Amino acid sequence: MNNKAHFIRQFSTLLPRSRALRIYPLGFCRPEVIHSKRNPRNCLLNGFDEGLQPSVRHLFRNMFILNSLGGCTQTKGIGRAAVFKHGGILCPKRMSKHCFVSDGASDRDLMTTDFHRTSSEDVLSKKMRPTPVNHKKLAQECNSLSDVLDVFSKAPTFPSSNYFLAMWMLAKRISEDKRRFEIQLMFSHPAFNQLCDQMMREAKIMHCDHLLFSLNAVVKLGVPQNTLMVQTLLRVIQERINECDERCLSVLSTALETMEPCMNVNALRAALRIIVDQQVWKMEHIFTLQTVMKCIGKDTPPALKKKLEMKALKELGRFSVLNCQHMFEVLAAMDHRSVVLLNECSKVVVDNIHGCPFKVLFGILQSCKNLRYQNEDLFKSIADYVATTFDMWTLKQVIFVLLLFETLGFRPPGLMDKLMEKVVEESGSLNMKNVISILHVYSSLNHVHKGQSRAFLEAMASALTSCLHHISSENLLNAVHSFCMMNYFPLAPINQLIKRNIIYELLTSGDTEKNIQKLHVLNTCLQLDESAYNKAVHIPLPQLPPSPSHPNEKLAEVLSSLLESEGCFSRNVQLPHNYHIDFEIRMDTNRTQVFSFCDGDSASATNMQRVAVLCVPKSFYCLNSSHPRGLLAMKIRHLNVMGFHVILINNWELRKLKMEDAVTFVKAKIYSDDAFPTTDATM
Incomplete structure (x- = not known):
């Protein structure tokens, strides 16, 4: 007993x-x-x-x-x-x-x-003991998710994963709208409750790969993650994680990739990292390696990221074109900037760019943005391909590509000229979002086409005017700000913007700090530029804080050596309209003689020329060129209006030079008429 x-x-x-x-x-x-x-x-x-x-x-x-x-x-x-x-x-x-x-x-x-x-x-x-069901055969015989559940209700068989797999195979074949409708019918089917309950009961005795395929199918079918069935599957997989082979790790990574963080998901990710750390050198399939790298996430220890990078570099010779294209998104998901790996994959992408679908191109550019990776050859190849096959792409796709190029600082002249032509021809087809995005790209990259700039700006102004009845205050401000940077002032949008209620809304809601800065730009442009807007307008705005000054100490030393006195130049000069220049030099109009600031006569001389020396970082130019971006181009234009001659000194160039070479370099900039590159040129 x-x-x-x-x-x-x-x-x-x-x-x-x-x-x-x-x-x-x-x-x-x-x-x-x-x-x-x-x-x-x-x-x-x-x-x-x-x-x-x-x-x-x-x-x-x-x-x-x-x-x-x-x-x-x-x-x-x-x-x-x-x-x-x-x-x-x-x-x-x-x-x-x-x-x-x-x-x-x-x-x-x-x-x-x-x-x-x-x-x-x-x-x-x-x-x-009914006959076991093959999920592939079941997916072929059934026409909908409900048909699969009908088969299950008549004679349930083990394992229940076959029914979920069959439903997911059917769901992948149909359109997104129909899939959404079918999934709603699946949830309301009476047998779905029974199938989920049977899945829970079978979880601990089901083989590991069936269990993981079930989790993947359940998640992809839209079963809520916080339900007991999904959490039970996650918990059982945690207990049996050591049973996973390479194929199981790939399926598990695919499922976890789309799941929101929670206690069980986080614990499973941590367990996955441990298993991957142990098995990384044994992985044979490139796809599995990339899937695992994409899943383990940004919180992965740096040592494991480096180990996975070394494994990928070791297998680089086996990479297919698809593997190279996919590697950008993998590294972005892991937040690991491997320049060597990105450079090698970029070469393969450039050599096989023709026929590359838009989704892949967009993913590559988005990943480059997230990884802060700039490769001019890659960007130029993508831009040339899109420009060559321009008629294949929708306007929305081209705008998306250009927006990513803008964030990367790359200006593709050929593609931007193509879009300008299309805008001039079909300005009536532009909606509000298209207008604002196009204006932002062209003003930020300071792109001007000699033959079509005026027609392009007029077409954009006409498209914006047609949207004024339903445009928001912030969108209107963004559009007008872009026009101001391009030295164009459409009357109707500006009249709409300077209304008292619109200004009050911009100063009290949204991102007020950015709104105030853009309104100051509008004020400055209306006062300094020779605009077609003839009304005397001054918008009362809060005062902006002074621009931060970080003068280049090496350039100050070079100027002292070159001009033989610190009294011949002035540092950190604050100008009206919140403009700031790093150094000011006073010279004669022929730029052959420098006047001292201590000499009172020189200040009143009629032949005096004020020279503004600006220390410019690389980000103020378009990628690998001396073409200034929008804000720098507008500042140069306004400094010229205020009577300054502008000299640009590139910080990264000056930093490389020894003192003697730096003095020669700056002297050529100051005294030579041919040494004032304020337009597009090749560095």
Whole structure:
């Protein structure tokens, strides 16, 4: 009797918690427990019966029935249960739901059953042993997700992952709108509750790859992540993570990639990092390596990122074109800027650019932006390809590409000229978003076309005017700000913008700091530029803080050596309209003589020329050129209006030079008429 009580206590600890508490996923009701042939390795194997029957006969020996024994309390929700003695020790891995006898069965029925003489086919009735379902065949035979659930409701089989896989295969074939409708019907189907409950019950006995494919299909089908079924799958996978081979790691990474952070997802990601760290050198497939790299995320330890980078570099010779294209997004997802790997992949992308789909091009440029990776050859190749096949692309796609080029600081003249021509021809087809995006790109990159600039600006102004009745205040300000940077002033948009209620809205809502800066630009342009806007306008605005000054100390030393006195130049000069220059020099109009600031006569000389020396970082130019970007070009224009001659000194060039060479370099800039490159040139 003591032995029996010991086995009762041991059995109670083996009962699944979800059974004891009667917790059901997604609020689903408990279905009838019906299982078919079970094979933990592969449900499609034909030799299932031969492997299961001896185990069933062995487990059913020495079986006794738990009813209401003295001193023992039954677990709630379990009427009668069968417990097996196997060499004096319970074997939980061999226990399945077939071990639980339905509440309708009597003790007499079980006690009179001779398990030694009865085959497993008597124990597992024909109702419990339907033919296993192949998910590929099921997906071919069914026309909708509901059809799959209908097949399941008629004869459920093990494993339930086949039904989820079949539904996901069907969902991938149909359009997005139809897929959304089919998934709604799937959730409302009465058999879906039963399928989810069966999935939970089978999770611990299902083979690892079936379990992972199930998780991937469930997530892709849109089952909410916070449901008990999804969380149960995540928890079971955590327990069995060591069973994952390379294929399983790939499937798991694909599933986790789209899931939101939560305790179980985070724990599984951490476990995945440990497994990957151990198995990285054993991975044979490039796709698996990239999928894992993309999944483990930005929080991966730097040592593991470096190890994965070295593995990718080692396998670089086996990379296909698709692998090279995909590598940009992989590194961006991992937030690892491997210049060597990006350079090698860029060469392959450039050589195979023709035929590259828009989604891939967009992903490459977006990844370059996130990784702060600039490769002029890659960008030029993409721009030339889009310009050559311009008629293949929609206006929206071209604008997306140009917006990414703008954030990367790259100006593609050929592509931008093509778009200007299209805008002039089809200005009526532009919507508000297109107008604002195009104006932003062209003003930021300071792109001017000699033959079509005027027609282009007029077409853009006309398109913007047609949108004034429904445009927001911030969008209107952004558009007018772009026009001002390009020295063009459309009357109707400006009249709309300077209304008192619009100004008040901009100063009190949204990003007020940026709004104030852009309104100051409008004020400055209306006062300094020779605009077609003839009204005297001054918008009352809060005063901007002085521009931060960081003068180049090396340039100050060079000027002292060149001009032989610090009294011949002035530092950190603050000008009206919140403009700031690094150094000011006073020279004669021929720029052959420098006047001292201490000389009072020179200040009143009629032949004096004020020279503004600006220390310019690389970001103020377009990529690998001396073409100034929009804000610098506007500042040069306004300094010229205020009577300054502007000299640009490139910081990165000056930094490379020794002192003697730097003096010669700056002297040529100051005294030579040919040394004032304020227009487009090649450095």
